[in-house]
Amino acid sequence: MTTPGTVTEARQQHDTRRRGARRLLLGLVAAAAATALTGCSLLLPFGGIGGAGGGAADGGSSSAPNAESGGLGQQRPDWETCTDEGLVCATVEAPLDWDDPEGETIDLALIKREAEGTKLGTLFLNPGGPGLSGVDYYSTSHPGATGIAVKEHYDVIAWDTRGSAGVFGGTTPVVCLDEAGMDAYVFGGTEPASATRGSAEWIAQRSASAGEFAAACEENTGELLAHVDTESTVQDLEMLREIVGDEQLNFLGEDYGTFVGARYADRYPEKVGRMVLSSGWDPSATGFDVALGQATSLERILRTYLEQCLGNPECPLSGTVDEAMQSVRAKLDQLDATPGTAGDGRAVTSETFMNALLVTLTSRYAWMVPGYIFTGAVDGDYANVMEFADVAAGRDAEGYTSNYEESFTATVCLDLVTESDPAVVAEQAAEIDAAAPILGSYLAYSDLDCAEWPVAGPDEMAPVTAAGANPILVLGGTDVPGTPYAWSEALADQLESGVLVTLTTEGNRIYGASPCVNIAVDDYFMEGTVPESDPQCTEAKDEQLRADGYDGSSRWPLELE
Numbered sequence: 001m002t003t004p005g006t007v008t009e010a011r012q013q014h015d016t017r018r019r020g021a022r023r024l025l026l027g028l029v030a031a032a033a034a035t036a037l038t039g040c041s042l043l044l045p046f047g048g049i050g051g052a053g054g055g056a057a058d059g060g061s062s063s064a065p066n067a068e069s070g071g072l073g074q075q076r077p078d079w080e081t082c083t084d085e086g087l088v089c090a091t092v093e094a095p096l097d098w099d100d101p102e103g104e105t106i107d108l109a110l111i112k113r114e115a116e117g118t119k120l121g122t123l124f125l126n127p128g129g130p131g132l133s134g135v136d137y138y139s140t141s142h143p144g145a146t147g148i149a150v151k152e153h154y155d156v157i158a159w160d161t162r163g164s165a166g167v168f169g170g171t172t173p174v175v176c177l178d179e180a181g182m183d184a185y186v187f188g189g190t191e192p193a194s195a196t197r198g199s200a201e202w203i204a205q206r207s208a209s210a211g212e213f214a215a216a217c218e219e220n221t222g223e224l225l226a227h228v229d230t231e232s233t234v235q236d237l238e239m240l241r242e243i244v245g246d247e248q249l250n251f252l253g254e255d256y257g258t259f260v261g262a263r264y265a266d267r268y269p270e271k272v273g274r275m276v277l278s279s280g281w282d283p284s285a286t287g288f289d290v291a292l293g294q295a296t297s298l299e300r301i302l303r304t305y306l307e308q309c310l311g312n313p314e315c316p317l318s319g320t321v322d323e324a325m326q327s328v329r330a331k332l333d334q335l336d337a338t339p340g341t342a343g344d345g346r347a348v349t350s351e352t353f354m355n356a357l358l359v360t361l362t363s364r365y366a367w368m369v370p371g372y373i374f375t376g377a378v379d380g381d382y383a384n385v386m387e388f389a390d391v392a393a394g395r396d397a398e399g400y401t402s403n404y405e406e407s408f409t410a411t412v413c414l415d416l417v418t419e420s421d422p423a424v425v426a427e428q429a430a431e432i433d434a435a436a437p438i439l440g441s442y443l444a445y446s447d448l449d450c451a452e453w454p455v456a457g458p459d460e461m462a463p464v465t466a467a468g469a470n471p472i473l474v475l476g477g478t479d480v481p482g483t484p485y486a487w488s489e490a491l492a493d494q495l496e497s498g499v500l501v502t503l504t505t506e507g508n509r510i511y512g513a514s515p516c517v518n519i520a521v522d523d524y525f526m527e528g529t530v531p532e533s534d535p536q537c538t539e540a541k542d543e544q545l546r547a548d549g550y551d552g553s554s555r556w557p558l559e560l561e
Contacts, residue, residue: 070101073242109170131407133166248273
């Protein structure tokens with residue numbers, strides 16, 4: 001029986017959609033961190049972030065018209081209350097193709113929480129993905145998505161990046177398959193596998209399935225499919241800055257949102273106000289680099305999870321940690337060869353189980369019930385597995401709640417260098433499996449999802465410098481699930497003005513989870529100061545700050561002088 005709130009909290013902490021095992025894991029991990037704040041805030045009560053850069057007092061554009069936006073930067077959003085908590089929503093237009101700013105347009109949905117005290121500007125928030133609905137995220141997570149100071153002194157705006165769509169709607173979406181088609185694509189069928197994972201035949205089957213999905217996306221989305229890349233989103237963001245009237249952009253990005261922020265800073269360094277990039281993404285990383293880094297990271301987290309589970313008498317697993325690790329691989333291999341069947345008739349494949357496992361590993365709320373997805377699974381009862389697999393799929397009893405799978409794949413295939421040669425993909429998969437022998441082969445092969453994509457991606461991944469930009473804080477956790485610390489180090493090193501703030505943690509939150517981190521972020525957003533060196537935040541430092549009575553929320557009055 002489910003412990004009350006466990007699945008709900010896991011769903012809230014895991015803002016993700018479908019098929020993490022068949023594609024890059026980043027979206028699953030980013031999503032987990034993003035909705036961590038929904039319902040039960042992980043931000044400490046003294047936290048706060050904000051920005052500076054000034055803006056029009058009435059929320060309209062006061063900055064000089066930007067020729068690049070074709071006049072769309074002068075839009076005045078028609079804000080209307082859209083939540084019981086008083087948040088307001090609006091829709092604005094953006095060029096379909098930024099090479100033709102006066103041509104056809106698409107819609108972007110926005111959501112805003114207005115400043116309560118002296119307004120210092122607007123903070124744009126991107127929770128990651130890519131393709132995650134920022135409107136859906138912020139509509140429920142706003143109590144803890146930012147700290148008290150920013151809620152008092154900044155308008156906070158989240159938006160649906162181009163092509164994404166959630167419950168609130170309003171954004172022109174990427175569309176691929178109907179609900180039945182998505183179920184078949186996401187959960188697969190119950191027939192036994194006709195080829196061994198990793199074999200030439202299996203790779204051909206996987207490529208064919210990805211090709212069919214790509215063809216459906218092209219047919220049902222049309223021209224938009226070629227324009228959901230991050231560079232286009234960066235130009236959307238610059239247009240949004242112009243719309244709100246801020247002279248410079250203030251920005252908080254999580255996970256893949258750090259890629260958006262870094263690319264913005266590289267393109268518009270003089271427009272950077274105060275920018276925080278949390279759980280950094282290495283802009284030079286290829287699809288293979290991402291899969292390898294995430295597989296090794298998740299394998300370490302799996303071992304930690306199993307150690308904790310085995311230490312609890314209610315854990316359904318037994319034996320040593322190494323034996324438990326092998327049992328996880330055995331279950332994946334079993335379902336890969338012969339899928340199970342859920343109570344509602346849907347298939348329980350290795351990918352279904354892997355998605356449920358990823359929700360478990362990336363959501364600390366899921367750790368509250370030891371071994372939850374393993375309970376019953378040994379005997380063929382997959383009820384708990386399907387609960388968490390649906391969390392990963394962004395699916396509920398009424399169907400899919402967003403187009404995350406479609407939007408994610410469309411953006412990644414345009415953003416990242418991926419490999420299409422089956423022989424090279426197989427070699428890379430072997431390297432991933434060697435680095436992560438339990439999970440590796442089930443997190444590999446994601447490049448194949450882009451092999452038949454109708455719009456070509458980049459030939460190389462370019463690092464960023466953002467020469468001349470204001471200081472940019474990069475927050476890195478030493479063992480954040482699926483987001484290697486080395487990525488944050490690489491991002492901070494690439495940025496000319498990058499300032500690294502490290503938190504020793506195995507959790508999936510950095511800002512908001514540590515008083516030490518909060519001090520660095522709050523001081524930066526509120527006063528523009530950055531640490532002279534990496535503060536190297538630890539639990540010991542945080543405990544001392546708590547013992548000293550640190551209360552960041554009282555450091556800045558509602559009405560500033």
